[in-house]
Amino acid sequence: MMTDSSPARSLQAPAPDVPQNAAACASAEALALRDVSLVYSTDKIETLALDNIHMSVRRGEFVAIEGPSGSGKTTLLSVLGLLDAPTSGSYHFFGEATERLARRERARRRSQRIGFIFQDFNLIGDLSVAENVELPLSYARVAASERRERVAQALGIVGMTHRADHFPSQLSGGQQQRVAVARAVVAEPSLLLADEPTGNLDSRNGEAIMELLLALHARGTTVCMVSHNPAFSRLAQRVLYLSDGQITKETIADGVRR
Numbered sequence: 001m002m003t004d005s006s007p008a009r010s011l012q013a014p015a016p017d018v019p020q021n022a023a024a025c026a027s028a029e030a031l032a033l034r035d036v037s038l039v040y041s042t043d044k045i046e047t048l049a050l051d052n053i054h055m056s057v058r059r060g061e062f063v064a065i066e067g068p069s070g071s072g073k074t075t076l077l078s079v080l081g082l083l084d085a086p087t088s089g090s091y092h093f094f095g096e097a098t099e100r101l102a103r104r105e106r107a108r109r110r111s112q113r114i115g116f117i118f119q120d121f122n123l124i125g126d127l128s129v130a131e132n133v134e135l136p137l138s139y140a141r142v143a144a145s146e147r148r149e150r151v152a153q154a155l156g157i158v159g160m161t162h163r164a165d166h167f168p169s170q171l172s173g174g175q176q177q178r179v180a181v182a183r184a185v186v187a188e189p190s191l192l193l194a195d196e197p198t199g200n201l202d203s204r205n206g207e208a209i210m211e212l213l214l215a216l217h218a219r220g221t222t223v224c225m226v227s228h229n230p231a232f233s234r235l236a237q238r239v240l241y242l243s244d245g246q247i248t249k250e251t252i253a254d255g256v257r258r
Ligand SMILES: Nc1ncnc2c1ncn2[C@@H]1O[C@H](COP(=O)(O)OP(=O)(O)O)[C@@H](O)[C@H]1O
Pocket: 040, 041, 042, 047, 048, 049, 067, 068, 069, 070, 071, 072, 073, 074, 075, 076
């Protein structure tokens, strides 16, 4: 399924996200959840979306998450991505406890270290492709002079340079998701979170997106991807299976990427 036409081949030499000093080396863990539960409370019902989750993700690891609809996959990603805080339990994000982080601090960690990719692309319709990709850089307060260069580079990585001035509605689904990948990586995040990124794509476009994720992983990015497609999650180094908010199974890849 690896196609020769992949734009991911234009990626530069790896820049792994490895710990730079002895203290950081003590923690090879990028993400660590301990006894994490999350309850959604609405008017009448409480839903236990995450039920005592215990998991960690190593720096530079590629983890896939599978499970039936409603099993808590999106909730888990939103906790990992600092969008939602657990109701109980602890979450360490790159060695830092997150429980006491103020909302603004969580937002800052997100903009500096996390890229998100969603099933439905989530591009902003009245911004051009280049403007969509530039957004995370303005949140991260990157100087305007540097933005243009980094947007161009990110669009190059996903093979969308020729559509920089188009609007999302003028693109196919596969192209829109490429732009969403560019937006997710333009700020060079340590962690890439993808929620069924190939769910709305035909198999050829799905494979192209999967190749991009694998190429980004090869550069050192830690990746957590929710997938309904076992052919894709099998390409991860580890697969976690969720059921009713619990991790019920875990498989380690045999190292052979087919
Ligand atoms: N914002 C919310 N408010 C209340 N319940 C929610 C909310 N988001 C998700 N849920 C519930 O939490 C459970 C897990 O949902 P979700 O994480 O979206 O599952 P998945 O992504 O595996 O389909 C489901 O029962 C869902 O209905």
